[in-house]
């Protein structure tokens with residue numbers, strides 16, 4: 180390639196992108212069930228964060244990476260802001276949220292197209308006016324008359340100095356490009372931190388636990404106590420086979436039968452579906468063993484939480 184060819188090629192690439200390369204962190208917050216995980220999944224184009232109708236399924240901080248020609252977005256998915264049960268676990272969660280919000284470059288505050296409620300307001304109180312914050316009005320597809328959105332936006336806009344307001348539908352992938360463009364405005368100019376094919380910095384051990392937890396929430400729905408946890412006790416790689424041993428931890432003996440089911444059928448279903456997802460995600464065979472363990476009052480025991488990695 181001659182110098183001229185090279186120069187032309189560089190110019191062509193520059194013409195495709197919108198200026199210098201940018202890379203930075205983005206936190207997604209909002210009351211439970213507004214669609215934070217769905218938004219992340221649809222931006223990443225792959226199911227990594229877990230979603231469920233049940234509130235508070237995203238307990239861990241999860242980093243998703245989306246790289247385009249000119250931007251690398253590092254998404255930090257924060258846990259749902261839990262208000263009902265303020266035990267040690269939830270106090271820890273709320274601290275994480277506040278901490279994350281001061282550390283990131285941009286915050287997405289996600290709402291549903293409804294009037295400002297107490298639960299939204301509690302999350303609003305956590306926002307810092309030092310971090311650029313975009314008001315993301317999700318579930319636009321549920322709104323019949325799009326004109327109704329204006330009074331709602333005004334309500335929210337009065338309560339916090341939002342940098343921008345972007346209506347989207349995470350589920351239908353509507354207006355997500357616009358949202359990414361808005362986010363880019365607030366990211367610092369710097370090289371990409373991660374290589375393009377890295378989707379998450381969480382290891383397979385973490386993802387295995389997430390998948391088991393997702394199946395529990397999906398298959399048991401509202402029956403399941405919010406304090407259920409999944410701990411990977413052993414993770415072995417033998418040639419191409421991954422051997423994973425997972426304990427499902429509940430608070431009380433009485434919660435065990437719910438998870439195990441008649442003749443162990445529930446637990447079997449949870450394990451089978453989680454194993455199938457793991458095989459897809461890891462791209463290889465998985466042997467998965469799960470069992471239910473009772474850890475009395477663990478949700479209230481700060482030390483126990485520490486040992487579980489919270």
Ligand SMILES: Nc1nc2c(ncn2[C@@H]2O[C@H](COP(=O)(O)OP(=O)(O)OP(=O)(O)O)[C@@H](O)[C@H]2O)c(=O)[nH]1
Pocket residue numbers: 209210211212213214215216217218229230231232233234235236237258259260317318319320321347348349350351
């Ligand atoms: N109609 C519609 N439903 C959506 C949209 N986005 C998310 N949902 C649904 O809303 C529900 C909650 O979505 P999640 O992504 O789990 O919500 P979340 O905010 O991450 O919830 P937590 O983890 O509990 O904080 C799910 O049933 C989604 O399918 C959307 O754009 N339109």
